[in-house]
Amino acid sequence: xxxxxxxxxxxxxxxxxxxxxxxxxxxxxxxxxxxxxxxxxxxxxxxxxxxxxxxxxxxxxxxxxxxxxxxxxxxxxxxxxxxxxxx
Amino acid sequence: xxxxxxxxxxxxxxxxxxxxxxxxxxxxxxxxxxxxxxxxxxxxxxxxxxxxxxxxxxxxxxxxxxxxxxxxxxxxxxxxxxxxxxxxxxxxxxxxxxxxxxxxxxxxxxxxxxxxxxxxxxxxxxxxxxxxxxxxxxxxxxxxxxxxxxxxxxxxxxxxxxxxxxxxxxxxxxxxxxxxxxxxxxxxxxxxxxxxxxxxxxxxxxxxxxxxxxxxxxxxxxxxxx
Numbered sequence: 001x002x003x004x005x006x007x008x009x010x011x012x013x014x015x016x017x018x019x020x021x022x023x024x025x026x027x028x029x030x031x032x033x034x035x036x037x038x039x040x041x042x043x044x045x046x047x048x049x050x051x052x053x054x055x056x057x058x059x060x061x062x063x064x065x066x067x068x069x070x071x072x073x074x075x076x077x078x079x080x081x082x083x084x085x086x087x
Numbered sequence: 088x089x090x091x092x093x094x095x096x097x098x099x100x101x102x103x104x105x106x107x108x109x110x111x112x113x114x115x116x117x118x119x120x121x122x123x124x125x126x127x128x129x130x131x132x133x134x135x136x137x138x139x140x141x142x143x144x145x146x147x148x149x150x151x152x153x154x155x156x157x158x159x160x161x162x163x164x165x166x167x168x169x170x171x172x173x174x175x176x177x178x179x180x181x182x183x184x185x186x187x188x189x190x191x192x193x194x195x196x197x198x199x200x201x202x203x204x205x206x207x208x209x210x211x212x213x214x215x216x217x218x219x220x221x222x223x224x225x226x227x228x229x230x231x232x233x234x235x236x237x238x239x240x241x242x243x244x245x246x247x248x249x250x251x252x253x254x255x256x257x258x259x260x261x262x263x264x265x266x267x268x269x270x271x272x273x274x275x276x277x278x279x280x281x282x283x284x285x286x287x288x289x290x291x292x293x294x295x296x297x298x299x300x301x302x303x304x305x306x307x308x309x310x311x312x313x
Contacts, residue, residue, distance in 0.1 A: 016235055017269065019196045068153070071146055071182065073189040074235060 001050050003084040004057045010070045010077045011042035045069060048084070057081055089312050091117040092130035094160070094176075096140035096151050101173065101292060105136050108295040108308055115312065122154035132169040132311055133160055135176030137228070137290060147190060147231050148178035157183055169311055170284040171214075174229055177276075177286035186279055186286045187244070188236030190229075194269025198230040202301075203267055205275055205289060206255040209248045212278065213310045214285050222259045223303040225289035227267065227275075232288040234270035234277075241272055252276035252287055 012018050018040050025039040047064070051057035061079055070077040091109040095102045102119055109132075110117035120127065127133060140151035151157070157179075164170045164185050172180035180186045193199060204224050207215050236244070244250050252275040256265045266273045268288075276287030291304025 015237070016191060017194065017233070019192050019194055019269075023196055068149060069145070071149065071189055073181070073187075074191060 001052060002054075003048065003050055003086065004054065005082050005084055006047045006049065006057070006061050006079045007082075008045040008047060008061070008065065008069060008077060008079040009042060010045065010065075010075050012040060013074055013076055016074045042075075054081055054083065089115050090129050090131045091115055091134060092120045092127055092132070093117065093134045093136055094122060094156060095119050095136075096122045096138070096154060098140045098142055099136050099138035099175070101137035101175075101290065104290075105134050105173070105292045108292045108305070109134075112295055112305070113308060113312065120156060122151070122156050125155045125159055127156075127159045127163055130163070131313075132171065133163055135160070135170070135172040135179050136292075137174030137176060140175055140179065143175075143231075146178075146182070147175060148180075148182040151175075151179045152183040161185070164279070164284050167281060167283050171307070172284075172286040173290055173292065174232070174288055177288055178231070180284065180286045185284050186277060187240045188234055188277070190231050190288070191233045191235050192231050193229070193233050193267075198228075199232070199267050200226075200228045201267065202226050203275075203289065204255050204257050204259075204265070205252040206259045206261055208250050208253055211248070212251055212282055212285075214278070214282075214307055215251055216310045217306040222255065222257065223306075224257075224294070224301060225291055225304050226293045227289050229268070229288055232270065233268045234272070234274040234288075236271065241274075244274075244277055245272075247280055249278045249280065249282075250274055250276075251278060251285065252289065 253273040291307040294301040294304035
């Protein structure tokens with residue numbers, strides 16, 4: 001068994017309106033960043049888990065994202081996995 | 088008599104309001120069911136109330152859907168029995184997959200606490216069968232009530248008469264000007280294909296006692312009485 005850290009990014013599907021992102025975009029324009037074309041706000045989640053190997057960790061994380069961490073109706077997700085050095 | 092069961096999650100806050108309607112106003116047997124229970128017993132109608140279950144952490148309704156009682160609710164719905172989700176309850180029913188689509192952040196970001204006219208779209212449904220009028224007015228109170236589904240799902244909802252309520256003006260005109268939260272198609276409430284599961288963002292229980300100024304919400308419950 002090994003310890004892993006996953007960095008999970010959950011983002012709204014492009015077809016879903018993101019009013020918070022629109023509001024932040026206009027805030028950046030107020031600050032003078034006229035070059036900002038758009039802002040989309042998502043979620044960043046860190047999960048530490050123990051699994052047999054990286055493949056097993058990936059399988060579990062895919063299930064976690066599909067079942068709870070993301071709503072596939074409105075969101076996409078991706079993640080990176082790093083094996084943590086054992087103490 | 089019709090047996091009502093009102094689910095209670097940590098953070099539910101409309102559970103007693105609903106029990107007041109079904110027990111005190113309509114005189115029906117009603118019990119509150121803690122989310123850790125696994126058995127609905129002889130309940131005919133399950134009501135998933137509004138509130139902020141589990142603090143709305145992650146997404147509204149996302150964690151509540153894994154509560155132990157929800158498996159019994161899925162079985163109940165699969166048998167064709169009644170399930171009503173109001174506000175946060177609607178969000179939970181979409182998260183658990185009993186209803187299609189999702190409720191996302193309001194178009195204008197504000198939490199909206201107001202009364203809004205609703206067009207009763209399908210008077211054949213038991214949920215709406217007691218309404219003679221085509222426009223009713225109900226309170227809404229939500230920050231994430233913008234109904235979203237992909238175009239195919241919206242078309243399917245329309246083709247199968249699953250849209251029961253749409254936001255409109257006092258004359259029943261459905262347009263973008265009278266769409267408080269940006270819901271696609273002004274959708275405020277939908278059923279599943281079979282019609283036994285209803286989810287709606289407006290609060291019928293808050294417009295059921297005449298002393299509060301309106302009884303427009305009472306019909307949603309009355310249509311289910313034996």
